[in-house]
Amino acid sequence: MVRPDPETRPTPAEARPTPAEARPTPAEVVVRARDVTFAVDGRELVSGVSFDLRAGEVVALVGPNGAGKSTMLSLLSGDVSPTRGSVEISGAEVGEWKPGPLARMRSVMLQHNSSNFAFSVEEAVHMGRLPWDVDAEHDAALVAEAITDADLRGFETRDITTLSGGEAARVSFARTKVQTTPIVFLDEPTAALDLRHQESLLTSVRQLRGDGAAIVVVLHDLNLALRYSDRVLVFGDGRLVADGGPAEALTESLVEEVYGQPVRRVRPEGIDHPILIPV
Amino acid sequence: MTSKVLNRSQMPVSTPATGSAAAKAEKQHSVRRLPLLTCVVIGLAVLALLMVVSASVGPLRIPLGDVTRIVWAQLGLGDGSGLSQRDVSVVWQLRIPRVLMGVLVGAALAISGAALQSLFNNPLADPGIIGVSGGASAGAVGVIVLAGGSITWLLPLGAFLAGLAVTGLIYVLARPGRNTGTSRMLLVGIAVGSGCQALTGFFTFIADDQQLQTLTFWQMGSLAKVIWPQFWATLPVFVAGLVIILLNARTLDVLTLGEREAQHLGLNVKRSRLTIIIATALLTGAAVAFAGAIGFVGLVVPHIVRIVVGPGHRGLLPISAIAGAILIVAADCASRVVAPPSEVPIGLFTAAVGAPFFLFLVVRMRKSSW
Numbered sequence: 001m002v003r004p005d006p007e008t009r010p011t012p013a014e015a016r017p018t019p020a021e022a023r024p025t026p027a028e029v030v031v032r033a034r035d036v037t038f039a040v041d042g043r044e045l046v047s048g049v050s051f052d053l054r055a056g057e058v059v060a061l062v063g064p065n066g067a068g069k070s071t072m073l074s075l076l077s078g079d080v081s082p083t084r085g086s087v088e089i090s091g092a093e094v095g096e097w098k099p100g101p102l103a104r105m106r107s108v109m110l111q112h113n114s115s116n117f118a119f120s121v122e123e124a125v126h127m128g129r130l131p132w133d134v135d136a137e138h139d140a141a142l143v144a145e146a147i148t149d150a151d152l153r154g155f156e157t158r159d160i161t162t163l164s165g166g167e168a169a170r171v172s173f174a175r176t177k178v179q180t181t182p183i184v185f186l187d188e189p190t191a192a193l194d195l196r197h198q199e200s201l202l203t204s205v206r207q208l209r210g211d212g213a214a215i216v217v218v219l220h221d222l223n224l225a226l227r228y229s230d231r232v233l234v235f236g237d238g239r240l241v242a243d244g245g246p247a248e249a250l251t252e253s254l255v256e257e258v259y260g261q262p263v264r265r266v267r268p269e270g271i272d273h274p275i276l277i278p279v
Numbered sequence: 280m281t282s283k284v285l286n287r288s289q290m291p292v293s294t295p296a297t298g299s300a301a302a303k304a305e306k307q308h309s310v311r312r313l314p315l316l317t318c319v320v321i322g323l324a325v326l327a328l329l330m331v332v333s334a335s336v337g338p339l340r341i342p343l344g345d346v347t348r349i350v351w352a353q354l355g356l357g358d359g360s361g362l363s364q365r366d367v368s369v370v371w372q373l374r375i376p377r378v379l380m381g382v383l384v385g386a387a388l389a390i391s392g393a394a395l396q397s398l399f400n401n402p403l404a405d406p407g408i409i410g411v412s413g414g415a416s417a418g419a420v421g422v423i424v425l426a427g428g429s430i431t432w433l434l435p436l437g438a439f440l441a442g443l444a445v446t447g448l449i450y451v452l453a454r455p456g457r458n459t460g461t462s463r464m465l466l467v468g469i470a471v472g473s474g475c476q477a478l479t480g481f482f483t484f485i486a487d488d489q490q491l492q493t494l495t496f497w498q499m500g501s502l503a504k505v506i507w508p509q510f511w512a513t514l515p516v517f518v519a520g521l522v523i524i525l526l527n528a529r530t531l532d533v534l535t536l537g538e539r540e541a542q543h544l545g546l547n548v549k550r551s552r553l554t555i556i557i558a559t560a561l562l563t564g565a566a567v568a569f570a571g572a573i574g575f576v577g578l579v580v581p582h583i584v585r586i587v588v589g590p591g592h593r594g595l596l597p598i599s600a601i602a603g604a605i606l607i608v609a610a611d612c613a614s615r616v617v618a619p620p621s622e623v624p625i626g627l628f629t630a631a632v633g634a635p636f637f638l639f640l641v642v643r644m645r646k647s648s649w
Contacts (some may be wrong), residue, residue: 079539103545108538116402117590120310127533131545162308164445179544 009211021213024055024090024182030214031076031183035085040214045071047238048085053214055182056207060225060246061218063235064259067216073187073237077108077217089183100272103131106183111191113172115160121171122147122156128175146174149204151197165192173201177208186206186217190224202228222273222276234258247274283357292317311454314596322601329493329605332381333612334374341366350375376510377502381611382604383510383517384502384570387604388565392577393584393595394524397464397531398540398555405578408468409556413475413615414445415567416498420482420485423494434497435509435568442564445475450556499624502605502611512566520562521600527555528592535590573626575633583641 031053038046046068053059061069074080075087075129078094087094089105097105115124125146129139147153150170155163160171169192176184178264186205190198202224205215206266209230217227225232225246232249238256241247255263255276263276282440286598336345345362348371359367388406404628406412416630422434450470453464471523486494530551566573580603581595588594610628617623 045343077543079542099542099547100545103543108540108543110543113536113540114533116400117397118310118585119532119590123532123589123591124536127536127544130529132532157309159308159310 023254024214026056026212027052028055030055030090031205031216032088032091033076033085034088036072036075036082036087036150037084038068038075038080041085043056044083044238046082047073049240050085051233051240051243053183053216054103054212056209056212056218057230058209058215058228059231059233060229061216061233061235062220062222062225062250063241066237068238069235073108073185073216073218074208077106077185089260095161100131103179103181105181106185107179107181109172109184109186109189111187118159120156121152121158121160121163124160124171125152125174128178130248131179142180143174146177149177149200150174151200166194166197169229170195170197170201171205177204181252182213184215185212186215188218188220191220198224222255224271227274248274252276304519308591312589312594315598318588318594318598319601322605326482326601326605326608329608329612330378333378333381333608334370335375336612337369337615339366339369339625341370346370371419372507374632376507377505377611378608380505380510380513380569381502381607383513384566384573385576385603385605385607386521386600387517387566387585387603388573388576389606390521390524390596391559392603393581394527394531394555394559394600395577396581397535397590397592397608398552400535401465401512402582403578405467405575405644406559407472407574407577408465409563410445410449410471410475410559411563412441412567413472414448414481415439415442415564416572417441417475417482418479419497419568419571420479420486421496423490423497424482424531426488434511438449439564439568442567443560445471446556446560446564450553478646495585496624497571500571500629501622501624502570503614503622509569513569514524516561516565517560520558520565520627523554523558524562525596527551527558527597530597531555531592532590541580564623570607571624571626573607573629575629575637576606579633580606582637 001278029052033052034050036046036049037044045117049072051059061072065068071080075082077092078087078089078097081095089097089102094102122143126139127142128146129142132139137183147156150173152167152170152174155167158167160168169189173186173189176186184205189201189205193201198221202217205217206228209215217229227246228247231244232242232246234249234254235239242254242259250265251264252263255261262279264279265276267273267274292548301424330419331343331346333483334350335341335343341349345366348357348359349367351357352362353367353371391406392404395406395408396402398404399408400580409488415438419434419438421441422437426437449467452471483491483494526638530541530546533546534548534551537546538552541551563577572616584599584602588598606629607625610625610632613628614623614625
């Protein structure tokens, strides 16, 4: 009852084919979105979006406010079902997955993380181990590593209700990390973070990618997308308007068209990726 | 204009616990907890002592030593010779069942409060919120007025069934669509609760004087009418409810992060929510049916326990149960000694102690760190 029941795990005996939980091989397509459309009261928040996500890549979702990025992430996470089209994770519709196995496959970091109860930072991070069988030593090691990685050392016994927004976001990221899933969805993880922690969080994301994970990250800072992602999906008004390598997709003309804000793309000496500056 | 650049050594460093001010802040915001085992041992010792005291006091005072001898003798573990038959029957037939029922009722209300606060992610939730108390009150008052019900069986049964029925109604009305959370349930609970209150008010209005006395007594809460068969009849309900909630400790921990997050961590949120609501409805329904509407236990006890052992449910749930039992046994004991030979309703004590203490907690904690 506490952890997902054994019966909720896929077994060969079950009649309906159940999603495979095996670790994906490199470059395998792990998430497949096809013609995904989500409408509320006839208004399409996301319309006709198709893309693949492969193991070992970081995909940035960018676009202006209200473009449908967070809705897309909810659709990928299985919080809502598409009105039309499909989202598949490891070959099965998200809605077909049972919560337990799905939580061992993909983790989600939400934008808003607040608690009304005074758990310690360590306890809050440890909750990320819920989908897995208890292995106290292994769990403790993962939690300690994630806490160090999120620069939360010395905060282990801090009451989480007293944390600043940035600190709470780092706790949330650490919890997502200890879930150790091959697919990771992050909704604006850097929004509340200072410069140094933005860099260190996205460096951790690159490490997850190096370990073979597939990551979708919603970002507002296009320069972070240019610097840290392998691919950028640009959303405008619910539609996918560009999909490609960050330097190819984020051109001056596209950014101006989508955001309604003229930008200049520059390439400072000694920096190996372009930078966008609003003008 | 030139900006003044601080010397490197003067620059603020973001690592925690540098400098005494930072260290102090860090210490203030750290969680402090008593070890779980210590709390369990102390709690059970206090509860056992109170139970013996409660069985000894009342209109007829029976020495503590005699109480324990009577209990041992009745359990076949000791020699009961030389005890007066009157004392034996007062202790064994009247007081022990109500003390034991007090333990169950207190544990049930407090653990339900703790579970519901986490389920609704709202520190102000209490068992009243799922409608069971309001429904039970309407049911009990209805039985008294319409059926002239005996307080032994018909009234508790009516209260219990009405409580569960109203909980079911609220659950169906608030049944979340694809994506709505528990806030809907809170609102439906408030609305249906008002409806129940209107019904209770109507029955009160048409009640005659004697019925009025019975229902007022019931509404303020009392264990005075508890007898052994009632205890045995409800014991399985209490045990089942307590065990189900205790088994959901880790589920409840994760639910405090919010339902969406809990779902992302692999929890079957709908099923967990249903399980917890059914368990708390059974517990509260059984408690309210036999002891009447005793307020504040489910609200206040978990708060105090969180301060001592923290919000983790592995400690919070069992310690809340013990503390709730202590509070009800103590209140029941007080109800007999304040104005003998008449008994003061328990609900008056729990509210009189609970309300100011709760206000004190709210005022003391400016930030909402429960």
